Amino acid sequence: xxxxxxxxxxxxxxxxxxxGKNSAVYRISVIMKEPVDEEKLQQAADTVAGRFPMFMxxxxxxxxxxxxxxxxxxxxxxxxxxxxxxxxIMEKNQGHLMKIxxxxxxxxxxxxxxxxxxxGAAEFLKSLLFYYLLYSGHSVEDDGMILLENDITEMHExxxxxxxxxxxxxxxxxxxxxxxxxxxxxxxxxxxEAVHGVMESEKLLSAAKKRGGTVTAYLTAALIYSIYQSNxxxxxxxxxxxxxxPVNLRKVFPSQTLRNFFGVVNIGVMPKAITxxxxxxxxxxxxxxYKTNASYLQNIICKNVAIESKxxxxxxxxxxxxxxxxxxxxxxGEKKKTLSLTNLGKLEFPDSMKQHIVQAELLLxxxxxxxxxxxxxxxxxxxxxxxxxxxxxxxxxxxxxxxxANEEKLQIRVYSNDWGRQNDAMQKM
Amino acid sequence: xxxxxxxxxEVECQHTHCPLCGRPLPERKEAKxxxxxxxxxxxxxxxxxxxxxxxxxxxxxxSAVILSVMVNWFTYPIKPVLWSPIVTTAILFAWGLIxxxxxxxxxxxxxxxxxxxxxxxxxxxxxxxxxxSRWSVNYAVPFIGIGATFFLxxxxxxxxxxxxxxxxxxxxxxxxxxxxxxxxxxxxxxxxWTGTGAIAYSLITVIGMIxxxxxxxxxxxxxxxxx
Numbered sequence: 001x002x003x004x005x006x007x008x009x010x011x012x013x014x015x016x017x018x019x020g021k022n023s024a025v026y027r028i029s030v031i032m033k034e035p036v037d038e039e040k041l042q043q044a045a046d047t048v049a050g051r052f053p054m055f056m057x058x059x060x061x062x063x064x065x066x067x068x069x070x071x072x073x074x075x076x077x078x079x080x081x082x083x084x085x086x087x088x089i090m091e092k093n094q095g096h097l098m099k100i101x102x103x104x105x106x107x108x109x110x111x112x113x114x115x116x117x118x119x120g121a122a123e124f125l126k127s128l129l130f131y132y133l134l135y136s137g138h139s140v141e142d143d144g145m146i147l148l149e150n151d152i153t154e155m156h157e158x159x160x161x162x163x164x165x166x167x168x169x170x171x172x173x174x175x176x177x178x179x180x181x182x183x184x185x186x187x188x189x190x191x192x193e194a195v196h197g198v199m200e201s202e203k204l205l206s207a208a209k210k211r212g213g214t215v216t217a218y219l220t221a222a223l224i225y226s227i228y229q230s231n232x233x234x235x236x237x238x239x240x241x242x243x244x245x246p247v248n249l250r251k252v253f254p255s256q257t258l259r260n261f262f263g264v265v266n267i268g269v270m271p272k273a274i275t276x277x278x279x280x281x282x283x284x285x286x287x288x289x290y291k292t293n294a295s296y297l298q299n300i301i302c303k304n305v306a307i308e309s310k311x312x313x314x315x316x317x318x319x320x321x322x323x324x325x326x327x328x329x330x331x332x333g334e335k336k337k338t339l340s341l342t343n344l345g346k347l348e349f350p351d352s353m354k355q356h357i358v359q360a361e362l363l364l365x366x367x368x369x370x371x372x373x374x375x376x377x378x379x380x381x382x383x384x385x386x387x388x389x390x391x392x393x394x395x396x397x398x399x400x401x402x403x404x405a406n407e408e409k410l411q412i413r414v415y416s417n418d419w420g421r422q423n424d425a426m427q428k429m
Numbered sequence: 430x431x432x433x434x435x436x437x438x439e440v441e442c443q444h445t446h447c448p449l450c451g452r453p454l455p456e457r458k459e460a461k462x463x464x465x466x467x468x469x470x471x472x473x474x475x476x477x478x479x480x481x482x483x484x485x486x487x488x489x490x491x492s493a494v495i496l497s498v499m500v501n502w503f504t505y506p507i508k509p510v511l512w513s514p515i516v517t518t519a520i521l522f523a524w525g526l527i528x529x530x531x532x533x534x535x536x537x538x539x540x541x542x543x544x545x546x547x548x549x550x551x552x553x554x555x556x557x558x559x560x561x562s563r564w565s566v567n568y569a570v571p572f573i574g575i576g577a578t579f580f581l582x583x584x585x586x587x588x589x590x591x592x593x594x595x596x597x598x599x600x601x602x603x604x605x606x607x608x609x610x611x612x613x614x615x616x617x618x619x620x621x622w623t624g625t626g627a628i629a630y631s632l633i634t635v636i637g638m639i640x641x642x643x644x645x646x647x648x649x650x651x652x653x654x655x656x
Binding site: 067 | 430436437438439440441443444446447448449450451462463464465466467468469470478534535536597652653654655656
């Protein structure tokens with residue numbers, strides 16, 4: 001196996017823009033039926049580490065680009081003590097760029113986005129859970145759905161699929177207006193609050209179908225509608241309300257990489273064009289269908305790779321490139337979206353594992369320009385919609401869930417990590 | 430499970446208040462631990478207002494800089510010596526020494542590199558404020574560079590695990606050690622042998638690395654220079 005990897009195309013942005021307030025760390029968690037046993041979890045972590053060498057790495061600085069280098073230190077599971085999606089400081093984490101955390105019934109994996117996207121993280125979590133359940137004495141079968149310890153790590157799992165699927169096709173250059181941005185008051189003590197809303201998948205799917213869209217289109221429309229309803233400034237401004245939706249490119253291109261392979265499509269609506277919710281769902285559905293077809297996504301890949309492969313870009317030293325990437329990220333990414341919504345879809349487990357896992361959660365890190373972001377994940381009949389926020393205001397979140405409950409008649413159960421309330425208590429200490 | 434009547438959602442039993450609207454849940458006086466409970470974060474107070482040693486030191490440092498500039502300004506006509514920039518640079522040096530060299534999690538190579546640059550800045554400022562007799566650019570800066578390169582290689586030889594990291598920093602030191610020569614070329618420095626000595630020492634170190642660790646050296650060059 002290789003002992004170093006150049007960063008993939010998407011990963012090159014994250015080290016440049018990463019900071020305490022933009023951690024670029026996302027989390028996938030599962031709630032187990034039984035309380036988590038640390039010893040068994042550590043055993044499972046030690047087992048799967050060898051199967052995922054592309055994640056057992058440290059990041060190093062090169063002259064022109066950062067790169068990932070094999071880290072021989074084992075990954076240490078730890079008790080979840082900090083707010084979710086906290087910045088991963090490599091030097092304080094045995095050189096690793098990912099974490100395995102546990103608390104009570106919850107097992108979480110947190111990844112610095114430089115390593116992989118949601119798909120890669122989900123595969124890692126599934127393997128970890130398989131061995132955790134096995135070592136806990138349960139009889140589990142992999143049913144061909146789990147990457148096992150003794151499987152050979154295929155070379156294509158470490159591919160930079162952006163390069164593989166980029167061709168010399170003409171690519172469209174887009175200039176779009178800056179979007180409406182959510183403003184709010186940062187928590188007095190910086191941190192992220194996660195607010196989860198649990199819904200029944202079947203009912204959510206029916207509601208989406210009734211309105212004429214897919215689940216992602218439906219939730220995107222509900223978000224845009226809630227931003228519009230909860231914020232007068234959004235209604236009055238002439239800027240579009242834009243939801244950035246990461247798309248798993250493996251669904252269109254036959255890649256099996258476990259590293260980053262996603263594109264981001266922006267689904268936006270001008271506030272003046274918002275009338276009925278049903279129309280909004282259809283509009284979002286049409287946009288999503290158009291922007292997730294093969295040629296559109298090919299366009300995204302070519303554009304991203306073309307930027308990176310320009311000779312004069314390659315020759316710029318890293319410390320200068322960092323400034324350019326940060327400026328480009330703000331101008332072309334952060335300013336063009338109101339918030340992000342990522343839907344990882346269904347987390348599939350073999351039947352023998354399902355009974356031990358209650359539900360799953362996906363938490364996407366907020367950024368200063370986009371202080372509320374959303375993650376959606378489904379396990380069996382539970383879809384969990386999670387808002388992660390760094391601001392005190394909850395209007396949008398309240399409007400969103402109340403809208404789904406009141407208008408769409410969905411049963412919603414909520415819980416959170418209470419960072420906001422605990423913040424008040426911490427200040428008094 | 431309790432329902433928040435305002436938001437029309439069910440709220441899990443670990444909450445006494447609705448996570449959406451913040452209203453107290455009338456039927457829930459006490460929070461219970463549930464499967465989905467998160468840890469209690471109390472005690473993590475980073476970022477909160479209040480007294481910390483770091484903030485006290487920051488306050489004292491800024492005060493010292495402002496006072497020294499003022500005193501220097503008013504006493505300059507009596508004793509025309511520009512000493513306040515030395516105080517300011519020394520305070521910055523102390524911050525670098527404590528914050529980076531001592532307390533930070535940076536690796537040893539980076540610590541030596543930053544310390545070298547900080548020390549060079551300090552000696553340059555002292556020399557400049559005391560009449561610029563050029564002892565800093567002629568001798569101090571080149572010898573600090575040689576010292577830093579020596580430390581880097583000595584530590585790399587002593588601790589083999591640092592060997593790979595050291596290669597990158599030795600390269601960086603080679604670039605830094607070009608500065609004395611640049612100072613000579615621009616006529617800021619007047620002694621040539623110290624500048625060339627610094628470059629020669631760095632080159633010898635790089636050649637030593639090529640001879641004694643050819644494979645590692647080659648591998649590191651490929652990684653660090655990949656485009």
